[in-house]
Amino acid sequence: MPDTVDFAVVGGGFTGLAAAAWLRHLEPNKSVALFESSRIGAGSSGHTGGMTLADTAAGELPGLGDVLAGLSGILRELQVQCDLQLPGALEIGREEILPNSPISWSDSGTLGVTKEVPGGTIDPGKMLSGLAQAATKSGALIFENSPVESLTVAESPVLQVAGRPVRARCILIATNAESLELSSLAGLAQPKFTLAVATEPLSSDQISSLGLAPGKPFYTSDLPYLWGRVFHGNRIIFGSGLVHLGDWRELLTLNVTEGHAAELLSDLERRVRNLHPALQNVRLSHRWGGPILIADKWQPAFRRHAEHRDVIILGAYSGHGVALSVYLGAWAAESMLGKKQLPQWDDVQLVD
Numbered sequence: 001m002p003d004t005v006d007f008a009v010v011g012g013g014f015t016g017l018a019a020a021a022w023l024r025h026l027e028p029n030k031s032v033a034l035f036e037s038s039r040i041g042a043g044s045s046g047h048t049g050g051m052t053l054a055d056t057a058a059g060e061l062p063g064l065g066d067v068l069a070g071l072s073g074i075l076r077e078l079q080v081q082c083d084l085q086l087p088g089a090l091e092i093g094r095e096e097i098l099p100n101s102p103i104s105w106s107d108s109g110t111l112g113v114t115k116e117v118p119g120g121t122i123d124p125g126k127m128l129s130g131l132a133q134a135a136t137k138s139g140a141l142i143f144e145n146s147p148v149e150s151l152t153v154a155e156s157p158v159l160q161v162a163g164r165p166v167r168a169r170c171i172l173i174a175t176n177a178e179s180l181e182l183s184s185l186a187g188l189a190q191p192k193f194t195l196a197v198a199t200e201p202l203s204s205d206q207i208s209s210l211g212l213a214p215g216k217p218f219y220t221s222d223l224p225y226l227w228g229r230v231f232h233g234n235r236i237i238f239g240s241g242l243v244h245l246g247d248w249r250e251l252l253t254l255n256v257t258e259g260h261a262a263e264l265l266s267d268l269e270r271r272v273r274n275l276h277p278a279l280q281n282v283r284l285s286h287r288w289g290g291p292i293l294i295a296d297k298w299q300p301a302f303r304r305h306a307e308h309r310d311v312i313i314l315g316a317y318s319g320h321g322v323a324l325s326v327y328l329g330a331w332a333a334e335s336m337l338g339k340k341q342l343p344q345w346d347d348v349q350l351v352d
């Protein structure tokens, strides 16, 4: 582990990996080190649904730009192959269903398509490993099992990593729902744990009778919330439910076979089986969950650390982070290099 680097990144999810890879892509002569407390993908990014959406959870934000075009360009430049497809995404709901809705499911009323929006899917495992490979191939150093314990600032910021000091000119903190004291988001954003299930492979007839043949992911615009997508080999992933936490550290020991998480998974399974006759006897092959961070006004946190100008905080995508994390991770890298300003979203007043 180096004592000093030009740029340090904390967190080995999509955000941190995209930033590390993009830093070296733009400045191959600057040293970059990424520290991950556990393993790459241990947080949200290794447990995600992989639906790529154009907007933030708060909708369009000033100066955000075209997230999906940006994501496509970054993946292309970094040569990350992750089955990115952008056929559109389906907003589904219980009211104002389109007359030609391909979906007609039963879930607290009839669920159907209300709107089609830009979007699509990626394979999250391929995007994680692709970004990690792009980062290491370009010369970024990635340290797994290297928790950052603290941040102090003397002349430049210093991280305490697994008991050793590492000095950096500029630091990105991309720890999402964890280490909220380090990211200074404690009390400003709420860590949650959300759940998902995957079906066994279904027949093509089953997939088309569900109205999912064109491969577009879906999510509800009203409650109760439900999202999902078709994944490899005609499995369908469905997700819903939030476990509320008093402290982010509860994420480290949360077990989906016990307590409230297990109850929410049972509810989700019951809902899935009742959606449509094609799902009545379906076997669910996987059940899991992962962290998300919900910030004030549902806007991503993308700002300088209140006490340290050379430290940037990025995360809290409120469950909309797959495309945003890569797009804003690259943006953070450009800001660290002095090539782009950070957005001013903290002052934005949202109109309902």
Ligand SMILES: Cc1cc2nc3c(=O)[nH]c(=O)nc-3n(C[C@H](O)[C@H](O)[C@H](O)COP(=O)(O)OP(=O)(O)OC[C@H]3O[C@@H](n4cnc5c(N)ncnc54)[C@H](O)[C@@H]3O)c2cc1C
Binding pocket: 010, 011, 012, 013, 014, 015, 016, 035, 036, 037, 038, 039, 040, 041, 042, 043, 044, 045, 046, 047, 048, 049, 050, 051, 052, 053, 146, 147, 148, 149, 174, 175, 176, 177, 178, 179, 182, 194, 195, 196, 239, 288, 289, 290, 291, 292, 314, 315, 316, 317, 318, 319, 320, 321, 322, 323, 325
């Ligand atoms: C079940 C589920 C389904 C989802 N589905 C979708 C979806 O379909 N579409 C969508 O847009 N979004 C979805 N999301 C959200 C999306 O996955 C996340 O917003 C995104 O992955 C966040 O990436 P990240 O890199 O910011 O955070 P993470 O992937 O959580 O990475 C943070 C990393 O920081 C590490 N870390 C924490 N503390 C430290 C420390 N002190 N030192 C070093 N490392 C540390 C963690 O171990 C972790 O690896 C989903 C999330 C979940 C859980």
